[in-house]
Amino acid sequence: MSIGAYIKQIGRGARGARGLTRAQASDLLGQVLDGRAGELEVGAFCVAMRIKGETAEEMCGFVDAAQARVARFPAGADGRPLIVLPSYNGARKLPVLTPLLALLLARAGESVLLHGMRTEAGRVVSSDVLAALDLPALAAIKPIASGKVAHVATPLLHPGLARLLATRETLGLRNPGHSVVKLLTPCAGPALLVTNYTHPAYFDTLCASCATLGLDALLSRGLEGEPAADPRRASRLDAFVAGAHQLLDEQQPGTAAEVPGLPAAIDATATADYTRRVLAGELPVPAALQRQVDRIVELSARITARTPS
Numbered sequence: 507m508s509i510g511a512y513i514k515q516i517g518r519g520a521r522g523a524r525g526l527t528r529a530q531a532s533d534l535l536g537q538v539l540d541g542r543a544g545e546l547e548v549g550a551f552c553v554a555m556r557i558k559g560e561t562a563e564e565m566c567g568f569v570d571a572a573q574a575r576v577a578r579f580p581a582g583a584d585g586r587p588l589i590v591l592p593s594y595n596g597a598r599k600l601p602v603l604t605p606l607l608a609l610l611l612a613r614a615g616e617s618v619l620l621h622g623m624r625t626e627a628g629r630v631v632s633s634d635v636l637a638a639l640d641l642p643a644l645a646a647i648k649p650i651a652s653g654k655v656a657h658v659a660t661p662l663l664h665p666g667l668a669r670l671l672a673t674r675e676t677l678g679l680r681n682p683g684h685s686v687v688k689l690l691t692p693c694a695g696p697a698l699l700v701t702n703y704t705h706p707a708y709f710d711t712l713c714a715s716c717a718t719l720g721l722d723a724l725l726s727r728g729l730e731g732e733p734a735a736d737p738r739r740a741s742r743l744d745a746f747v748a749g750a751h752q753l754l755d756e757q758q759p760g761t762a763a764e765v766p767g768l769p770a771a772i773d774a775t776a777t778a779d780y781t782r783r784v785l786a787g788e789l790p791v792p793a794a795l796q797r798q799v800d801r802i803v804e805l806s807a808r809i810t811a812r813t814p815s
Contacts, residue, residue, distance in 0.1 A: 532568070535571040560685055589619065592621060595728075597629055605636050605777075614799060619658070622660065622687075635774050635781065638775055641657070698802065701733055702728025734798070735798040754801055
């Protein structure tokens, strides 16, 4: 079926649109990623899905298409999962702390992969901060050792996926690609996905998708769309182990008025300096971020114990 036929099905407005099956969604996105759909068709697809909203079945189909095409990082030699941090929003009002989360996890002995676009609508993104920390992006896929952070730009994972994400620069709207990257595990072996939701209504869709896809994942309300915990509050944390759901921590009431040392500026230099000072012990690790690190390390150990040697 051509992409035009799918657009006809999903593009009848919020009330008239019909959802796609998992197989149809996979076929549709596969055509988009492979460059077999024209720019007008891709734009229509993005707008139609933005109006209709993605179902969990569609999300699983979209992820199927992406997983079948993306480059995959080699499995670790010790059976430990690769910690995957999708970073696609960047800083808006608060510094982007995903690089700090990645480096804290590496300090705990984990292998960490951070992936994201080089630019996000003019925002400061994780790759900017990591570059300021003298951690350049990888130019090729290679193994990631324990205790190390690697970060890659999305085009290295798949150029077609990067092209789809880049339509936000033209249309001004997020699209299914932005949901796909939050569920992507570009690994040849076990992976632990750390993902997030911004709007509470998206929580159920992500939970259903994680369960159906059988993911190992930690899900939380992120920091301005990033997977790092909001340092000002203790958010709910949900785990998925081979798709089985477990509530780890309930949302705690209250929001801190300030976080010690957290800069008011959101530029890469200020954020990198804050990150260095936290790692050096000059400033405390925000409690919410430390709790997140602890939970990820616990889940990693569970996955390692499950993985055949």
